[in-house]
Amino acid sequence: MNQTIKNKIMVFGMAAILGIISLFCWFKPHTDYSYSERRVLAKFPSLTLDTVTNGKFMSEFETYTLDQFPLRDTFRGLKSFSSLYLMGQSDVNDLTITNGYVAKNEYPANEAMLENAGKKFRYLYDTYMKDSNVNLYFSIVPDKNYYTSIKSGSLAMDYEMLVDTMTKQTDYMKYIDLFQVLSIRDYYRTDTHWKQENLVPVAIVLSDVMGVETSMNYTKTQLEEPFYGVYYGQLALPLSPDTITYLTNEIVESCIVTDYNSGKPVTIPMYDLSQATAKDPYELFVGGNTPLVTIENPLATTDKELVIFRDSFTSSLAPLLATGYSKVTLVDIRYINSGMLGNFIEFDNQDVLFLYSTLVLNSSTILK
Amino acid sequence: MIFSSIPFLYYFLPVVLLLYFLVPKRLKNLVLLLSSLFFYGWGEPKYVVIMVISIVVGFVLGHLIEVFRGKGLSKVFLILSVISAICMLGYFKYMDFFITNINAVTGLSLPLLKITLPIGISFYLFQILSYTVDVYRGTVPAQKNIIHFGAYVSCFPQLIAGPIVRYSDIAEQLSSRTHTFEKTAYGIRRFIMGLSKKVLLANALGELCDIFRASDDKSVLFYWLYAISFTLHIYFDFSGYSDMAIGLGKIFGFDFIENFNHPYISKSITEFWRRWHISLGSWFRDYVYIPLGGNRVSKGRWFLNILTVWMLTGFWHGASWNFIVWGLLYAAFLVLEKLFLGKYLKNSKVWCHIYVMFIVCFGFVIFNATNLGEALQYFGAMFGAGSVPFVSTEFTYYLGSFGFILLLSIAGSTPLPMILTKKISGIKNGMGERILNIAEPIISVILLLLVTAYLVDGSFNPFLYFRF
Incomplete structure (x- = not known):
């Protein structure tokens, strides 16, 4: 190929590529929602004299062109591939891959946030539990980075400091260590959360300390639908999806789950299988992210009740703990103001477990 | 708008290229001018006016400088051109710096103007200045076509971040240029x-x-x-x-x-500045350093010229003391290299x-x-x-x-x-x-x-x- 032909190929080839991509940009039908990123995509901005003169149209148009770019996820994947495997970067958007497990560089541990979480728990204790006959327990769910960072060398928070700070602030509770009970295999590869089918040992460790007996035998049911976790979309690489497996037995199936999200009690299924095809299938466990849920166990051999102050990790653990109690109440103070809890829960002669992930403790301003 | 953006690459550029290569030769500069104003207005809608005024002022003054060549008025119009550029830069870029320093020295509390800096103003005003100076010197004839002149000043490929293109370098290309596959x-x-x-x-x-x-x-x-x-x-x-x-x-x-x-x-640092931001370095050399006498003066004056040019170079980069110090740092090493360091570096x-x-x-x-x-x-x-x-x-x-x-x-x-x-x-x-x-x-x-x-x-x- 001589210079002249090369130049012509360069000019016509580039014109064709630029033209084709541009035509797709201009005329591709709009996409409303990105399932991989779990967010609404930007729409064409309002074009008025005001929005043009104040520059709002231009900045929103830029966002729109990025959100609506043809083959957006493919291009995002190409960027991740390039960053990790061509440029040799250790992470993409703080996400690392270690032995197929995607984890986020949760770093550094923020002492102010931990202190804020401690103050919030202290407020709950002082307001509702100090003078009541409750048994208080506190446990922490490590994020995946605790296990992957050792191998990958990625940035990780000082977990020892985190546990130390939290236990010092919650010295009115009995601390139950879960760090040594879990391993990276107990988490989904593409999501932040742990896998319910691996949580029986966790439930046993917790229930042993709390003095109840939870079931050890369950039937495993694996969903047919693939589970693309939250990190899958953020990383945009073609990783193989996870699968969700849920545990049932006679006790779990007999439980009555009531959701108070709408202000009125509504009975919901323990496992809402319709969520399997929704944007976040992990929400299928006990109503997902909801402020107040109760699980009543009619087959319970005890009248002990458990209140769990929790985040989303507890959703998949709660059915297992429910097998050892007559009633389990799940409170998520990310969605309900702590000051209002007295209207819904009477603290008297219960076990109370504060079970939070390192992720929430380290960004505790989300606790209300 | 920046080049490294999706709106530029896949919305603006294809349309402009299509229009540019479709229109007859005589309209190409008009397409370039209008697309450049759109490009500029995309990021700074209100400052398009400043750009248009700068073009008109530069065009008119260039013309007047030529009309009155050899007469005193020619110099007056050149000075006007320099003053107008300095005033624009002074107002938009340096006013808050001066106010802050006046406040610091006098203890006054003059309020800051907090003016947004028009993008690329340092580049396009320098281009206009080089044009009027070159017309005054007789290096180039004044441009007769305001569309051509506007296309030169606002030319979007180099509008916001250079290189600082001298009018004399592309004067001919503005009216007649070739497009080849190569x-x-x-x-x-x-x-x-x-x-x-x-x-x-x-x-x-x-x-x-x-x-x-x-x-x-x-x-x-x-x-x-x-x-x-x-x-x-x-x-x-x-x-x-x-x-x-x-x-x-x-x-x-x-x-x-x-x-x-x-x-x-x-x-050496001397060599560095021959290789770094060449268009700015040569601009200061030709329009500030040489008019000050360059190195054809006493040693003391020569070093003062170097300090002046590099202080201005630093100040051109931003209205802050650290830019001035940055420029002076280079001036110091340039002087040292001229005094004795240069011969050691050569070996x-x-x-x-x-x-x-x-x-x-x-x-x-x-x-x-x-x-x-x-x-x-x-x-x-x-x-x-x-x-x-x-x-x-x-x-x-x-x-x-x-x-x-x-x-x-x-x-x-x-x-x-x-x-x-x-x-x-x-x-x-x-x-x-x-x-x-x-x-x-x-x-x-x-x-x-x-x-x-x-x-x-x-x-x-x-x-x-x-x-x-």
């Missing part, structure tokens, strides 16, 4: 190369600098990593943008001046490079500091002052994470890629040429798609020289 193909290659330098390297290095600045885990080595990263970042950011400008210029038929020539291989093979990179790195630490106090604190920390540990966890992690990018950038800032290309092209029987001819279009397409991927992901993408 030129266009070169322009495309150069544009994509610049785009890749900016998006794939400069942005990553800039991200590392931002990570450092936000870090609570700084260490001596992390400070050094920052200084090196910023030195590479600013080179790839700015030279990448210049490559894009030169490439686009070629596509539209212009031959813009080169702006960088591997500055980091320089053996050195390794130390001269270490010396240059030290000065350049330190210079850019001053350049990028928010104030002189911060720059001093950074210098101290680089040598272990304070309670900064020698090494930190974050340093180790980010050195690993950005190690390859840093190595690639260091290699890319030298003539190594050029030497490699020449070696391949020299392979016997024309085989090397054939390999390059096939590889070039393929690599260009891959780079364009890769850059698009980085842009679509919407990550870090600011552009440093916008603020100038």
Whole structure:
């Protein structure tokens, strides 16, 4: 190929590529929602004299062109591939891959946030539990980075400091260590959360300390639908999806789950299988992210009740703990103001477990 | 609008190219002018007026300078042109700096104007100034067509970040220029190369600098990593943008001046400034340094000229003391090199490079500091002052994470890629040429798609020289 032909190929080839991509940009039908990123995509901005003169149209148009770019996820994947495997970067958007497990560089541990979480728990204790006959327990769910960072060398928070700070602030509770009970295999590869089918040992460790007996035998049911976790979309690489497996037995199936999200009690299924095809299938466990849920166990051999102050990790653990109690109440103070809890829960002669992930403790301003 | 953005690449540019190559020759500059005003207005709608006024004032004054050539009025119009440019720069760029300093010295509390700096004003006003001065000197005739003049001043490929194109360099091309496959193909290659330098390297290095600045885990080595990263970042950011400008210029038929020539291989600061931001250096040389007398004056006056020019060069970069100090730092070393250092550097093979990179790195630490106090604190920390540990966890992690990018950038800032290309092209029987001819279009397409991927992901993408 001589210079002249090369130049012509360069000019016509580039014109064709630029033209084709541009035509797709201009005329591709709009996409409303990105399932991989779990967010609404930007729409064409309002074009008025005001929005043009104040520059709002231009900045929103830029966002729109990025959100609506043809083959957006493919291009995002190409960027991740390039960053990790061509440029040799250790992470993409703080996400690392270690032995197929995607984890986020949760770093550094923020002492102010931990202190804020401690103050919030202290407020709950002082307001509702100090003078009541409750048994208080506190446990922490490590994020995946605790296990992957050792191998990958990625940035990780000082977990020892985190546990130390939290236990010092919650010295009115009995601390139950879960760090040594879990391993990276107990988490989904593409999501932040742990896998319910691996949580029986966790439930046993917790229930042993709390003095109840939870079931050890369950039937495993694996969903047919693939589970693309939250990190899958953020990383945009073609990783193989996870699968969700849920545990049932006679006790779990007999439980009555009531959701108070709408202000009125509504009975919901323990496992809402319709969520399997929704944007976040992990929400299928006990109503997902909801402020107040109760699980009543009619087959319970005890009248002990458990209140769990929790985040989303507890959703998949709660059915297992429910097998050892007559009633389990799940409170998520990310969605309900702590000051209002007295209207819904009477603290008297219960076990109370504060079970939070390192992720929430380290960004505790989300606790209300 | 910036070149490294989806709206530019896939909305603006294709439409402009289509229009430009479809319209007859006599309308090409009109397309260029209107598209340039749209391009400018996209980022600064209200400042399009300033741009149009600057064009009209420059055009009229240039014309009047020529009409009254040889008469006193010609000089008056030239002075008017210089004053109008200085006033515009003074008002938009330097007013708050002056007010802050007046307040500091006098104890007054004059309110700051807080004016947004019109993008590229330092570049296009310098272009207009070079035009009126050259018309006054008789180097070029005044432009008779305001569309041509407007296209020169507002020409979007080099409007916001240079190179500072002298009117005399493209006067002929404004009225008559050729478009060939060779030129266009070169322009495309150069544009994509610049785009890749900016998006794939400069942005990553800039991200590392931002990570450092936000870090609570700084260490001596992390400070050094920052200084090196910023030195590479600013080179790839700015030279990448210049490559894009030169490439686009070629596509539209212009031959813009080169702006960088591997500055980091320089053996002296004098050489560095012949290789770094060439269009600005030569502008100050021709329109400030030589009119001041250059080196054809007494030694004391000569050094004063150098100090003046480099103080102005620093001040051109921004209304802040650290830019002035940055300029004066170079002036000091230029004087030292002229006094005695130069002859030692000539005999050195390794130390001269270490010396240059030290000065350049330190210079850019001053350049990028928010104030002189911060720059001093950074210098101290680089040598272990304070309670900064020698090494930190974050340093180790980010050195690993950005190690390859840093190595690639260091290699890319030298003539190594050029030497490699020449070696391949020299392979016997024309085989090397054939390999390059096939590889070039393929690599260009891959780079364009890769850059698009980085842009679509919407990550870090600011552009440093916008603020100038």
